[in-house]
Amino acid sequence: MSTYSDLNLAGLVANRLPECGEQTVLIVENGGKTPDEQRTYRELWRNGHRLAWALSKMGLQQGECFALLMANHAEFVDAMLAAAITGTVFVPIDPRAKGDKLAFFLNHAQCRGVIAADYALANLLEVRGALSQVQWVLGLASGEGAEAMLSAPGVSRYDRVLAAQADTPEHTLAELVPESPMQLIFTSGTTGDPKGIVMTHGRYCQTAQMARQMFGYRDDDRPYTGLSLTHANAQLVTLGATLANGLCCVLSRRFTKSRLWDITRHYNCTSFSLLGGMTTAVYAEQAHPDDADNPVRFVISAGMPTAIWEDFERRFGVQILEFYGAAEGGLTIKPIGVGPVGSIGKPVPSLQHRIVDEQGRDCLPGTPGELWLRPADGSAYRLEYFNNPQASEKKCAEGWLHMGDVVIADAEGWLFFQYRMGSGIRCNGEFIDTAFIEKLLAELPEVDDVYVYGIPAASGAPGEKEVVAAVVAKSGLELDPQRLFRLCRQRLESSYVPRLVQVLQQIPKTASEKPQERFLIEALQHEPANVYRESR
Numbered sequence: 001m002s003t004y005s006d007l008n009l010a011g012l013v014a015n016r017l018p019e020c021g022e023q024t025v026l027i028v029e030n031g032g033k034t035p036d037e038q039r040t041y042r043e044l045w046r047n048g049h050r051l052a053w054a055l056s057k058m059g060l061q062q063g064e065c066f067a068l069l070m071a072n073h074a075e076f077v078d079a080m081l082a083a084a085i086t087g088t089v090f091v092p093i094d095p096r097a098k099g100d101k102l103a104f105f106l107n108h109a110q111c112r113g114v115i116a117a118d119y120a121l122a123n124l125l126e127v128r129g130a131l132s133q134v135q136w137v138l139g140l141a142s143g144e145g146a147e148a149m150l151s152a153p154g155v156s157r158y159d160r161v162l163a164a165q166a167d168t169p170e171h172t173l174a175e176l177v178p179e180s181p182m183q184l185i186f187t188s189g190t191t192g193d194p195k196g197i198v199m200t201h202g203r204y205c206q207t208a209q210m211a212r213q214m215f216g217y218r219d220d221d222r223p224y225t226g227l228s229l230t231h232a233n234a235q236l237v238t239l240g241a242t243l244a245n246g247l248c249c250v251l252s253r254r255f256t257k258s259r260l261w262d263i264t265r266h267y268n269c270t271s272f273s274l275l276g277g278m279t280t281a282v283y284a285e286q287a288h289p290d291d292a293d294n295p296v297r298f299v300i301s302a303g304m305p306t307a308i309w310e311d312f313e314r315r316f317g318v319q320i321l322e323f324y325g326a327a328e329g330g331l332t333i334k335p336i337g338v339g340p341v342g343s344i345g346k347p348v349p350s351l352q353h354r355i356v357d358e359q360g361r362d363c364l365p366g367t368p369g370e371l372w373l374r375p376a377d378g379s380a381y382r383l384e385y386f387n388n389p390q391a392s393e394k395k396c397a398e399g400w401l402h403m404g405d406v407v408i409a410d411a412e413g414w415l416f417f418q419y420r421m422g423s424g425i426r427c428n429g430e431f432i433d434t435a436f437i438e439k440l441l442a443e444l445p446e447v448d449d450v451y452v453y454g455i456p457a458a459s460g461a462p463g464e465k466e467v468v469a470a471v472v473a474k475s476g477l478e479l480d481p482q483r484l485f486r487l488c489r490q491r492l493e494s495s496y497v498p499r500l501v502q503v504l505q506q507i508p509k510t511a512s513e514k515p516q517e518r519f520l521i522e523a524l525q526h527e528p529a530n531v532y533r534e535s536r
Contacts, residue, residue, distance in 0.1 A: 134462075198386055215333075228254075
């Protein structure tokens, strides 16, 4: 019987201690470079309370923020629990962030302290003087060769601080309601400064508990992800679902497409999560006869390209469960084997939706428009961007959550994602489905990764774009851009043939493995030697 509320993270974990206390709930692997990190429910609870005491002794008050600047570590989850115990708010930040961007995150969120892995400390200390409210820094040893940074002035070692709390009793749990803030999770900032989404305990815990029904997890499932815990997908689809449903999940410290299937085999993982560009990168890996010899039952995908969907299922012997959502909220699901391939599904029963044109009118089936969502009972959608009431109001204008994505519905109500507003590619008046170009190029033995995007057309025609294919060559193999052009012209419609091929060492991506177009465009302008046009 529950002692605490299941609608805050501390209560959710505490309620599972009597039955699952000694069960391993978390494994974090690092490719053998460092030993696996593991946690049982009871270890999470104990470490969470020790860190809660440390946070309190450092002066952190309920409602105040501290940052987590690290890749996937078990200590990340310990800190999530410590925040819930104390009623403080954690702010996950991509450990690769540096300079003005890192300072913006920390200052905007009004962080009073930072827990940073040693490999992220150099970037943090470079901006230390520009941080208006940070009072303390805890450095976490990673085993990755950066331990010297733990001796830098102003840095306290995480392990020593935690050890000092070894004999303390359990910290008193803060009084929280479902609406209490749990974390600030930043948007990608593709259209301006990133915004800090206030994710409440209630929303996190409700979504985590619904995961069994939404995604079809079974008691014997073992979810895996290489996505960063700084992203809502890893936190909810994998970790949250595991904590709430008594499973055991496996995380990689960082995503690695080359070891994906080896990891699932070694740890007997039965599902994993993929986002957008990750799917093409995984598909581009060299095919092996034993690709389908793995324990994975299903893949939870957000953005599986229609062009490779069925080939992906056949090659790897898996089934695809497609979903669509955002850190701000909103959720659609296409269950396994139900609905048309390529669809992002239908809104979950707790939501209703509209598809709206630029004039705010409802679109007929087959007509593209922006997706809006709100609670099924007709109440207004509530969302808060931290210290940004104007953006909050705009995102939820008229009581609907404006997703910012263009979709189409078929006659049966199945939704199909088209493009992010402002980023769709229209060439010669025709909308370009980049997945067909990416599939063709990803299947070439010399291509390691590919991402197709659009730039404003040289003609200056309003709304028209030119297609650019960004490609990465496999190690040791030579890539001939003209071969890529010839292949596209042979197998694709003329409007689908890239205007430019951009050859890169790697495609810049966010912590959630989403390609960053603004950096690709910068490279297009500043590295002309790596940009090729078709010779005809």
